[in-house]
Amino acid sequence: MLVRINAIALNTFREAIRHRILYLLLIFAVAMISFAQILSLLTVGSEEKIIKDFGLASIDIFGVLTAVFIGIGLVSREIERRTVYTLLAKPLHRFEFILGKFAGLSLTLLVNTAVMAVWFFLVLLLKGMFDWRLLIAVLLLYFQFLLITAMAVLFSCLSTPILASVMTLALYAIGHLLWSLDLLAARLTAGWGKLVCRALYFVLPNLGTFDIKGEVVHGLAIDGTRVLWAAAYLALYGSATLWTACAVFERKELQ
Amino acid sequence: MAARAAVRDPRRRMALCAATGLLLAAVVQGRLEGSRGSNALHPLLYLPSGKYLRVMSLGFEELAADVLYLWSIQYYGNYDIKDRYGYLQHIYGQVITELDPHYLDPYLVGAMIMAVEARQPEMALRLLDKGVENNPDKWIMAFEAGFLCYNDLHDYRRAAYYFKKAIEVPGAHPLVRRLYAEMHNRAGDKRTSLREWSEIYRTSDDPYVRNVAWNHVHDLKVDVDVADLQDMVSRFRDRAGRAPRRLRDLVAGGVAGALPADPEGREYLYDPRTGDVRYRGGLVLGR
Numbered sequence: 001m002l003v004r005i006n007a008i009a010l011n012t013f014r015e016a017i018r019h020r021i022l023y024l025l026l027i028f029a030v031a032m033i034s035f036a037q038i039l040s041l042l043t044v045g046s047e048e049k050i051i052k053d054f055g056l057a058s059i060d061i062f063g064v065l066t067a068v069f070i071g072i073g074l075v076s077r078e079i080e081r082r083t084v085y086t087l088l089a090k091p092l093h094r095f096e097f098i099l100g101k102f103a104g105l106s107l108t109l110l111v112n113t114a115v116m117a118v119w120f121f122l123v124l125l126l127k128g129m130f131d132w133r134l135l136i137a138v139l140l141l142y143f144q145f146l147l148i149t150a151m152a153v154l155f156s157c158l159s160t161p162i163l164a165s166v167m168t169l170a171l172y173a174i175g176h177l178l179w180s181l182d183l184l185a186a187r188l189t190a191g192w193g194k195l196v197c198r199a200l201y202f203v204l205p206n207l208g209t210f211d212i213k214g215e216v217v218h219g220l221a222i223d224g225t226r227v228l229w230a231a232a233y234l235a236l237y238g239s240a241t242l243w244t245a246c247a248v249f250e251r252k253e254l255q
Numbered sequence: 256m257a258a259r260a261a262v263r264d265p266r267r268r269m270a271l272c273a274a275t276g277l278l279l280a281a282v283v284q285g286r287l288e289g290s291r292g293s294n295a296l297h298p299l300l301y302l303p304s305g306k307y308l309r310v311m312s313l314g315f316e317e318l319a320a321d322v323l324y325l326w327s328i329q330y331y332g333n334y335d336i337k338d339r340y341g342y343l344q345h346i347y348g349q350v351i352t353e354l355d356p357h358y359l360d361p362y363l364v365g366a367m368i369m370a371v372e373a374r375q376p377e378m379a380l381r382l383l384d385k386g387v388e389n390n391p392d393k394w395i396m397a398f399e400a401g402f403l404c405y406n407d408l409h410d411y412r413r414a415a416y417y418f419k420k421a422i423e424v425p426g427a428h429p430l431v432r433r434l435y436a437e438m439h440n441r442a443g444d445k446r447t448s449l450r451e452w453s454e455i456y457r458t459s460d461d462p463y464v465r466n467v468a469w470n471h472v473h474d475l476k477v478d479v480d481v482a483d484l485q486d487m488v489s490r491f492r493d494r495a496g497r498a499p500r501r502l503r504d505l506v507a508g509g510v511a512g513a514l515p516a517d518p519e520g521r522e523y524l525y526d527p528r529t530g531d532v533r534y535r536g537g538l539v540l541g542r
Contacts, residue, residue, distance in 0.1 A: 042325050042328065042329065043324065043325055043328060044328055044360065045360040046358070049360075050321050053317045053318050054318065057315050057317075060314070060315070061315075173313055176313040176314040207314065208314065211314050213314075214317050214357065217317060220357065
């Protein structure tokens with residue numbers, strides 16, 4: 001099974017690195033990280049904060065865009081090009097196909113994030129502003145990309161690329177707004193409304209779990225177990241999303 | 256010839272049209288900027304509160320705060336805009352610092368613009384109060400508030416209140432303690448000032464600081480001792496119906512337990528005719 005997943009993953013990776021959008025996003029990210037240096041000249045103080053904020057935000061934004069725009073076409077493009085029939089005619093389970101696709105994009109994102117991070121750290125090292133805790137922030141951002149990739153794969157199985165991208169981006173927005181749902185639940189008196197708010201708070205993906213940009217940039221304390229909890233959340237929520245995608249793809253009628 | 260060839264080629268013609276369109280758009284934009292005038296209010300001034308912007312920023316609150324702070328520096332630094340201080344409280348107090356409560360520069364720079372440029376020190380203090388509340392581990396916020404009260408408002412008691420807050424934060428600059436001690440002196444509380452300067456003298460390892468502290472301790476001790484002795488003379492007069500002939504009479508008359516010596520270990524001078532107590536040396540700081 002692992003050999004088959006591995007083969008699909010490597011093929012997906014090869015396909016993804018030929019994608020023009022990947023390079024376009026990468027160039028934009030590198031340009032934005034570099035641009036932060038020029039922007040920091042306009043400020044009074046806080047040069048370091050601005051460079052770090054822009055760098056981490058660039059990695060975040062362009063990583064998410066890569067996950068969404070490549071992720072949404074992973075399954076639908078194979079169906080559209082009819083290459084999926086050739087693949088599934090071989091001794092390959094449908095779930096292996098989905099897991100392989102996910103693994104391939106995860107590898108692409110790893111390379112993508114590493115390139116952005118190396119450039120970012122290089123800029124910081126040259127300016128003498130490097131902080132090891134930034135590595136943790138980037139690692140958690142990568143975890144977030146993996147969860148978004150899982151969601152993109154699920155929507156790619158369910159719908160057309162355009163609709164899948166809209167739904168994935170909507171879930172990304174919701175994932176960063178969940179704290180407001182928690183606030184709303186706290187304001188409501190006990191009842192159905194509060195119960196629904198609490199249920200949604202735990203059911204929807206909480207992407208705030210992977211966001212420690214502010215803490216790292218401001219040098220605030222970070223809980224030592226934060227990365228472990230985030231990894232556990234990713235493993236559980238991500239696998240639940242992927243198994244749902246597998247189940248959807250198993251039932252999908254391919255004509 | 257080359258120009259004619261370029262016009263005949265359809266692709267070049269299209270590129271030429273696009274370039275012309277862009278150029279004209281830039282000219283129109285320039286005219287728009289000109290017609291708007293430098294006194295027109297910037298649209299960013301109408302931003303909603305940072306509480307709502309936090310929701311809209313989708314996890315990029317710090318980046319949004321950076322962008323708005325950068326804009327505010329350019330906007331408030333533009334002396335061509337005459338009435339640019341109308342929304343200071345909103346931009347710094349309710350937008351930028353709500354988006355990123357741990358971002359120190361907007362508090363410090365915002366307070367400086369409010370106090371120095373807009374002449375609104377109370378507004379600046381409100382912003383710094385918020386900074387102290389959101390960043391209790393940063394002494395600089397309370398220090399800036401204290402310095403504003405000292406330098407601009409000449410409200411030394413309030414300055415002492417803020418400097419005390421600053422020195423309670425671990426890692427506060429030693430200068431804050433000196434300012435705290437001095438504020439009590441300026442507020443007329445020489446005893447507390449003497450106690451604080453004595454403590455600085457006792458605990459500092461820096462010879463320069465010890466020298467400065469000693470000068471303050473010297474003069475304050477003289478002031479406090481003279482005031483105490485003068486008070487004892489008055490009490491003696493009330494009790495005995497006459498002024499003491501010499502200072503030792505204060506001890507004999509039960510008004511004082513012991514007489515304070517001056518910083519050099521000598522007795523203070525006393526004039527029985529006027530009842531005045533004086534220091535026989537000169538003050539170091541000459542205040």
